[in-house]
Amino acid sequence: MIIIGNTRISDDYFILECKDSQPLPCIKPGQFAHLKVESNPSVFLRRPFSIHDCNYEKNTISFLIKIVGNGSATLSQLRENEVVSIVYPLGNGFSDEAAAEGKSLLIGGGVGIAPIFFLAKELKQNKFDYDVLLGGKKVSDLLCYNQLKQFCSVFCTTEDGSEGTRGFVTDHEIMRNISRYDRIFCCGPTPMMKAVGKKACDNGIFCEVSLENKMACGFGVCLCCVTPTNEGNRCICTDGPVFNINELKW
Ligand SMILES: Cc1cc2nc3c(=O)[nH]c(=O)nc-3n(C[C@H](O)[C@H](O)[C@H](O)COP(=O)(O)OP(=O)(O)OC[C@H]3O[C@@H](n4cnc5c(N)ncnc54)[C@H](O)[C@@H]3O)c2cc1C
Numbered sequence: 001m002i003i004i005g006n007t008r009i010s011d012d013y014f015i016l017e018c019k020d021s022q023p024l025p026c027i028k029p030g031q032f033a034h035l036k037v038e039s040n041p042s043v044f045l046r047r048p049f050s051i052h053d054c055n056y057e058k059n060t061i062s063f064l065i066k067i068v069g070n071g072s073a074t075l076s077q078l079r080e081n082e083v084v085s086i087v088y089p090l091g092n093g094f095s096d097e098a099a100a101e102g103k104s105l106l107i108g109g110g111v112g113i114a115p116i117f118f119l120a121k122e123l124k125q126n127k128f129d130y131d132v133l134l135g136g137k138k139v140s141d142l143l144c145y146n147q148l149k150q151f152c153s154v155f156c157t158t159e160d161g162s163e164g165t166r167g168f169v170t171d172h173e174i175m176r177n178i179s180r181y182d183r184i185f186c187c188g189p190t191p192m193m194k195a196v197g198k199k200a201c202d203n204g205i206f207c208e209v210s211l212e213n214k215m216a217c218g219f220g221v222c223l224c225c226v227t228p229t230n231e232g233n234r235c236i237c238t239d240g241p242v243f244n245i246n247e248l249k250w
C-alpha cells in the first residue's frame with residue numbers, strides 16, 4: 001500500500017493513512033493488519049495494529065499508533081508515497097451483537113481507542129444507540145476525544161484528573177448505572193479490560209474485549225499469541241483478537 005499521510009498527533013502517537021491500489025475488502029471494527037517494517041533490518045517480524053478507520057471511496061485505511069519501540073518508531077518516519085507491505089484484514093473483529101437492539105457502551109483506554117473509534121463510526125452510520133467512555137493517564141492520552149464528541153456522546157476519565165473524572169474508567173459514574181447498557185465493547189490495557197469484564201459479569205451484561213497479546217506470524221502457526229480460554233488455549237491472531245469475557249479464563 002502507498003502512504004498518503006503520516007500525521008504526528010503528539011510526542012507519542014501518530015496516524016498512518018495508507019491507500020490500496022485494489023478495492024478494499026469488507027473490514028469489521030476490531031480487525032487488525034500486520035505491517036512490515038521495511039526500512040529497519042533489526043525489525044524482522046511484522047507488527048500488528050488495529051484498523052482505526054477506513055474509507056471505501058478513497059480506498060484507504062488508517063492506523064493510530066503509539067511509539068513504544070523500534071518498529072513503531074520506524075513506521076512513524078514513513079513519508080508520503082513510500083510503500084508499505086500490509087496484510088489485512090486479519091482476526092475476527094467485534095461481533096454483530098454490536099448491531100443489535102438496545103444501547104451499547106464502547107470503552108477505550110489509551111491506544112485501545114483505535115478500534116473503538118472505528119466501531120463508534122460504524123454504529124453511528126447505522127444509527128445504533130451507544131455511548132463512549134475513554135480513559136487515559138492524562139488528557140493527551142484521550143485520543144480522538146474531540147473527533148468523537150462531534151458525532152456521539154462521550155465520557156472520559158484521566159488518572160491525573162486533567163480531564164473528566166479522576167481515576168480509571170471503572171470509577172466513572174456511568175459504571176455505577178451499568179445495567180442501563182445492553183452490551184459493552186472494550187479495548188485497552190489488560191487490567192482495565194479485566195476490571196470492565198468483571199463489572200459486566202457481575203451485572204450479567206454481554207461484554208467483548210479486544211486483546212493485544214504479542215504476535216509473531218499473525219496467521220495461527222507460531223502459537224506465540226495464545227490466550228487461555230474455556231475451550232483451551234486459543235490464538236488471538238486467528239480466533240481473536242476479540243473475545244467474549246465469558247470465554248476467557250480471567
Ligand atoms: C491485535 C492487536 C492490535 C493492536 N493495535 C494497536 C494499535 O491500534 N495501535 C498501537 O499503537 N498498538 C497496537 N498494538 C500493539 C502493537 O502491536 C505494539 O505496540 C507493536 O507491535 C510494538 O512494536 P515495536 O517494534 O514498536 O516495539 P517492540 O520493540 O516490539 O516493543 C517495545 C515495547 O512494547 C511492548 N509491546 C510490544 N508489543 C506489544 C503489544 N502487543 N501489547 C503491549 N505491549 C507491547 C514490549 O513489551 C516492549 O516493552 C496491537 C497489538 C495487537 C496484538
Ligand code: FES
Binds near residue numbers: 216223
Ligand atoms: S501470532 Fe503466530 S499463532 Fe498467532
